[in-house]
Amino acid sequence: MKLLIADDDPQMVRALRITLAAHGYEVITAADGAAAITTAAQTHPDIILLDLGMPKMNGIEVIQALRGWTSAPIIVVSGRTGSADKVxxxxxGADDFVTKPFQVDELLARLRALARRTAPAAGESTVSFGDVVVDLSAKAVTRAGARVHLTPTEWRMLEHLCRHPGALVTRQDLLKEIWGSEQVSDSGYLRLYMSQLRKKLELSPAAPVHLLTESGMGYRLVL
Known part of the structure; x- marks a missing residue:
């Protein structure tokens, strides 16, 4: 499970990185609010640990920005003890609040609880939007019950969006996912494939409601 720690205290970050990595978490870090948003958009963490008192953007501003495009659980880890800060x-949009100093066992328990709450049910491997059902295991798409043929590239693009529903998926992410490199030049290929997907899956391809373009950034699947 991928975990983003956003905190400007290097000693705290180092201690959490070592401890959480030892418990099997993949840990990525950010040292300020702006970096937290950028890193989250690039790496799509499963859970976010966030300090309130960070430079550039405070924790509340970061939460509000993140909630504009991701539903990943957010645990606020803060030295602020006032109830107003928690509220x-x-x-x-935070899911939980842990006050510093805290016991590592308590934090691990809260992480496990959030992971259970957000994990898909066993065997669940389908994503639905409109009259479309995407079976990720079978690599199959149906619309109104009829099978939809996708090219391999169209499938990879749709699959990546389906694995991050509601989240902004950047052009760089898609280029890396589809062609295996962030260095591949996008000469309109992504727009072309998105246009094809909309023709096959949207009720009105010219006015999509599920496969959306985020101007200058990437794409988002809205269920």
């Missing part, structure tokens, strides 16, 4: 964080 503000939860109202902004």
């Amino acid at each position: 503000d964080a939860l109202d902004a």
